[in-house]
Amino acid sequence: MSFLISDIRNEKPKEGYRYLFDSNVWLAVLEDFYFKPSYKPYVTFFNSVINNTYTKSASIAMPCLLISEIINRLLNDIYYYEYKIDNPPLPTVSNHFKNIYRKSKEYENDLANATASIRNYHSKIEFVSDNLDQYSCKELIKNIPTHLDINDYLYSKMALEQGLVIVTNDSDFKI
DSSP states (O other), X not given: XXXXXXXXXXXXXXXXXXXXXXXXXXXXXXXXXXOOGGGXXXXXXXXXXXXXXXXXXXXXXXXXXXXXXXXXXXIIIIIXXXXXXXXXXXXXXXXXXXXXXXXXXXXXXXXXXXXXXXXXXXXXXXXXOOOGGGSOHHHHHHTXXXXXXXXXXXXXXXXXXXXXXXXOXXXXXXX
């Protein structure tokens, strides 16, 4: 199984492969706000997995860390931004997001929308364990490479241990 895909435009989903799509790809799939022309081949590849274009047995691996990252980005980057337009933070209120937005009906609706947008793909999503419990805290945090985001580091460990293929457009994601 090849884990070093250098040009997604030339790739097609393969039988039995489990793909871990990075949050930037997920966000481009879920919200136009995140889409850039350079994401098109990643979104096309994602859709070919979802639609069984080339194979029925390819799936999308979804660790809890990733679903959390996606939902938090949707809530913070889009929904909260929109909420602040009609409900601007007052200088006298500390932590507007947690103390005002999170207690609002809008937050409840936004959270439901964020989770529903992910659930639309449930038939191809396979929840996977992050398996981080096999490491001691000391071992895990003393070896974090400086060239990777911490989540990307954890995804790379998961992928190598579980035979997942990471699909990302992050230019700094190098293992």
